[in-house]
Amino acid sequence: MHIETLKVFCDLAELRSFSKTAEKHLLSQSAISQQLAQLELEHKCQLVNRKKRPIELTPHGHILYQGAKEVLERYEKLKSQLSSARSKGEERINVASIFSIGMHALPRYVKWFMVEYPNVNMHVEYASADKIYEMVLAGDVDIGLVAVPRHDKRLNVYEFKDERLVFVCNPQHPLSHEPEIDIHQIMYERFIAFDKEVPTRIWIDQILHRYNVDLQVAMEFDNVETVKRAVEIGSGVSILPEISLEQEVATGTLRAIPFSNDNFSRPTGIIVRADKPLSRASKYFIDLLTSGDKKFV
Template identity: 55%
Template sequence: MELALPGVAGEDMAHDFVHVVLVAHLLSPVCFFSFTTPAPPVPTCLALKAAITPCGGIRAIALPKEQKSLYYTQCKKYDTSGLCGPKQTTPHYSCHKVLLFMNMDTLRVFCDVVTLRNLSRAAEKHGISQSAVSQQLAQLETLHKCQLVDRKKRPLELTAAGEVFYAAARDILERYDRLSSEIAGLAKPANRIRLAAIFSVGMHTLQPYVKRFMGRYPTVHLRVEYSSVGQIYDRLLRGDVDIGVVALAKKMRAIEVYPFERELLVLVCGPRHPLAGSGAVDIHQLQGMEFVAFEQGVPTRTWIDTILGQYNVAPRIILEFDNTETIKRAVEIGSGVSILPESTVRTELANGTLRALAFSNERFYRPTHIIVRRNKTLSQAGRYLLELLRKHEGESTA
């Protein structure tokens, strides 16, 4: 992508020139600047260097031969990175232009704005301010001379141009992430596999498979990490992990999804709860009952809400947590009942701190899935682990 700049004939143009380049830099921190004769006066270059260097911006500045020496002498005190040394300048006198490589982070922010349909949520995900997200979006629209997002609607909606840009941006990110993954894979030793799983599956359902794998490949370092669902997807796309295991996987073009185990869902209560002595429970008995739930947005919460909705049952939710372990602790102290995978409460059942009741209406299950980045190249041991997990596609844990 090229951005043509007006000629810079004198110091009176310095302010406008630096402003244009700063705007360009906000769009991409990787820039190459080249000027025709007459080049910007040294003070302009110094102002430009002082403004951009703290942001990590300039990779090279091309100056006519007669100004190089003066520029290097005066600019040296600003250049702490050595990026403006003689070896990295390539004179080009045909026109004023800025060559920009689109910033991947900007594309990610834009795609997350589209997915989340909310500027503040996208800002929170990337750890930046909402105004920074708004500025990046405005810069993209200025660059392409069109409106990408209709800000008057809530939640936000894409314009026709935004739909086209979003499809292209998503394709670029997928290609870039695949490239990064492949390059990272070349640097990784073949005897190391990284697997990321949500805590409830990793601590309980996954353990027998880990033991079997280690029996087959005792010299391979299998690192099992426990992460949130969002972190697993992000790290998988970046190539930081090889295989992910989640509940209720979402469909994505860049990710292949395979069924894993179907975990039996049971009603969980404390040993002193009125239902504790029941052999089974009718789901309608949960109507208005104090209930400890997963947080909104957790896939398992959505799944359980759907089950309850099918029977027109609405328990009284008094607590919400993002993980099974905290939910179990709350149920143990009598805060309410909950619905959890049976595999996650076996230790508590053995210790007598919880009771698990089957539903008399029907058997409910939580699907779990294996996720791998599409076109991911796995080692022989990695392929064995994937096939080992896939051999149990769709099987039930109880």
């Protein structure tokens, strides 16, 4: 299937004429007719009603028309991205982050950076920690952001901000009005945890073990957002990075309560491939991330 065929179909839909479309594309009328026939064969349905003049799209034709327009739009964008990248020697930073960092701690840095370096193109994608290590090692992204970074001789790891861990429950929960929580209190609660492979889960388990807290895991999920939803609907309580709770605490759907025992936190890290030279833009971005909040003040 040629992408150009989609363009031909769109023009046909707009011009309502095979011959005019042929003219526009510098092709014979016959070619247009055959392209359409092939499209109809491929999708096994009639796309235009030839019993009318000027021709008219069938309902199926309209679906294809709308869809084709969107596909083409994205394709054009891609082409122009590539050509501008080629000509302007545009710089680009590809970042892969775990959900919780990418959605909460990261955006302010990205925003600040884009204002400072407007001709650098930023690309952020979200993935699980495992995937992120893979992507960084494969060179698919320049920078990875993970919690509890593991060390690997093929990687350079820089410290990013520690994130405070707090107790979280919904406003109907009996503990929701406590000013602070002793970590032992959660022993009697239904606990919503991360999946066992998630680094933050392992980290929290170590803390709990240190305090001899043996809890009942009621559910396990692979990302913060789902844990929050479970806590919101009252399925249990959890321990999460405070920063990931900002919105829910502000709107009152969740309560975040600090621990009295200690200021628990999870470390987060910036990982890059050791043998891959960093672009200038990536270096600046890492500088920004590691400089903490100094630049914002």
